[in-house]
Amino acid sequence: MQQIHARALTAEAFAPFGEVIAPRAEPTRIINAGRCERHHALGRVTVEGGEAVISIFRSEGVELPYICRLVERHPLGSQAFMPLGAAPWLSVVAEDAGGRPGAVRAFLVPSRVGLNLRAGVWHGVLTPLGGAADFLVVDREGPGANLEEVEIQPVEIVA
Amino acid sequence: MQQIHARALTAEAFAPFGEVIAPRAEPTRIINAGRCERHHALGRVTVEGGEAVISIFRSEGVELPYICRLVERHPLGSQAFMPLGAAPWLSVVAEDAGGRPGAVRAFLVPSRVGLNLRAGVWHGVLTPLGGAADFLVVDREGPGANLEEVEIQPVEIVA
Numbered sequence: 001m002q003q004i005h006a007r008a009l010t011a012e013a014f015a016p017f018g019e020v021i022a023p024r025a026e027p028t029r030i031i032n033a034g035r036c037e038r039h040h041a042l043g044r045v046t047v048e049g050g051e052a053v054i055s056i057f058r059s060e061g062v063e064l065p066y067i068c069r070l071v072e073r074h075p076l077g078s079q080a081f082m083p084l085g086a087a088p089w090l091s092v093v094a095e096d097a098g099g100r101p102g103a104v105r106a107f108l109v110p111s112r113v114g115l116n117l118r119a120g121v122w123h124g125v126l127t128p129l130g131g132a133a134d135f136l137v138v139d140r141e142g143p144g145a146n147l148e149e150v151e152i153q154p155v156e157i158v159a
Numbered sequence: 160m161q162q163i164h165a166r167a168l169t170a171e172a173f174a175p176f177g178e179v180i181a182p183r184a185e186p187t188r189i190i191n192a193g194r195c196e197r198h199h200a201l202g203r204v205t206v207e208g209g210e211a212v213i214s215i216f217r218s219e220g221v222e223l224p225y226i227c228r229l230v231e232r233h234p235l236g237s238q239a240f241m242p243l244g245a246a247p248w249l250s251v252v253a254e255d256a257g258g259r260p261g262a263v264r265a266f267l268v269p270s271r272v273g274l275n276l277r278a279g280v281w282h283g284v285l286t287p288l289g290g291a292a293d294f295l296v297v298d299r300e301g302p303g304a305n306l307e308e309v310e311i312q313p314v315e316i317v318a
Contacts, residue, residue, distance in 0.1 A: 023215050023293070032284040036218040041300060043213035045204070052211045054202035054239055054275060054297060056182050059195040080213055082295050084243065084271060112243060114295070116213060125191040134182070136241050136273070138213060138297055141200060 003156045006064065006090060006106040014107060017093045017121045019043045021082055021114030043116030043138075048076045050142020057081070061131040065158045068092050071101045071122045072149045077140025081126065082114030084134040091115055092124030092157065101150055106157040122150075162315045165223065165249060165265040173266060176252045176280045178202045180241055180273030202275030202297075207235045209301020216240070220290040224317045227251050230260045230281045231308045236299025240285065241273030243293040250274055251283030251316065260309050265316040281309075 007013065011020045019042060027037035045052045071094050083089060089109045095102035101122040108129075109115060116138075117123055126135060140146060166172065170179045178201060186196035204211045230253050242248060248268045254261035260281040267288075268274060275297075276282055285294060299305060 021213060021215070021295075023217060027217070028214075031216075032218065036216055036285055038296075039215040039217070041212040041214060045211035045213065045297070047211075052204035052206075052297070053200040054180060054204065054241075054273075055187075055200060056180070056198040057190075057195055058182060058186070058198070059191065082213075082241070082243070084241070112293075114213075126195055134271075136180075136295055137197075138204070138211070 001154050001156050003158055004104060004106055006108045006157050006159060009107040009109050018115055018117040021080065021116055043080050045138055046078045046119050047140040049144055050077060050140040052138060053141045055137045057126055057135045057137050059126040059128055059133060061129060061133065062090065062127045065156050066090065066127060067154050067156050068104060068124045069154045070149060070151050071124055072147060073120055073122045074146045075120045076144055076146040077119050078116055079139040080114060080116035080137065082136045083112065084136055086111050087128055087130040087133050089129055090127040092127065094122035096122060101152055104155045160313050160315050162317055163263060163265055165267045165316050165318060168266040168268050177274055177276040180239065180275055202239050204297055205237045205278050206299040208303060209236060209299040211297060212300045214296045216285055216294045216296050218285040218287055218292060220288060220292060221249065221286045224315050225249065225286060226313050226315050227263060227283045228313045229308060229310050230283055231306060232279055232281045233305045234279045235303055235305040236278050237275055238298040239273060239275035239296065241295045242271065243295055245270050246287055246289040246292050248288055249286040251286065253281035255281060260311055263314045
């Protein structure tokens with residue numbers, strides 16, 4: 001079985017897949033008479049032909065090594081995941097190779113950091129580390145086929 | 160000075176102002192081969208003539224009694240606030256009275272619960288209880304005047 005290492009998340013490394021949702025070193029602006037930092041537009045929501053909805057996903061946890069056997073994508077909209085607890089999580093994504101999933105990548109997402117997957121990015125299911133976890137999810141609701149699932153050659157993800 | 164009590168948050172009491180973002184007693188559906196509950200569309204994002212963006216607000220905290228002197232509203236879009244820590248927070252909203260803020264209401268929002276304010280709902284600035292706190296915010300970016308601020312007769316909010 002192919003084995004890959006989960007790598008540390010950086011905005012640059014994740015850029016082909018989406019955006020990292022975390023406070024920047026400096027806020028975009030100060031609001032509320034000086035009492036609040038706004039870190040603006042860390043993620044942009046796209047919902048072609050639909051509307052954006054806010055949901056909560058409550059997922060069981062996984063451990064490394066973790067075997068990924070299936071990826072999915074949402075061609076019509078972005079999908080953001082923000083952890084509501086303090087545990088780190090694993091993000092599994094894949095490059096696109098002519099409309100099919102290509103090389104699989106895995107990122108260790110630090111505590112209190114979220115990700116916004118761009119429309120059409122292949123990704124594994126939600127995989128919190130260290131037990132069950134809740135995530136706030138911002139994605140698309142609307143007509144049309146917005147879910148493609150593909151079984152892949154299993155990939156073992158190790159630390 | 161007028162004094163009002165912060166009341167316990169319920170979905171019914173908050174319905175005139177927006178939606179409560181918290182897991183329901185039963186998930187909408189089970190996804191990811193049984194490993195994940197989806198609590199779907201707890202909030203709906205509206206962004207008239209603009210796009211939805213995901214930001215982080217890092218706000219100083221307040222304590223009760225708290226005096227509210229100003230409210231604002233966003234006529235063109237909803238605005239959702241989800242705490243990223245475990246502290247409870249205070250939501251101050253006001254009824255609309257002919258295009259001006261009317262009666263002020265305050266809600267004690269429990270730990271790990273968010274709110275999605277409907278477009279055009281008068282509200283106070285972000286007021287976490289128990290110290291500074293981060294919130295994930297989903298709101299509108301785009302052209303047009305989407306902020307109205309109004310100074311009001313001060314209202315003292317007590318527990």
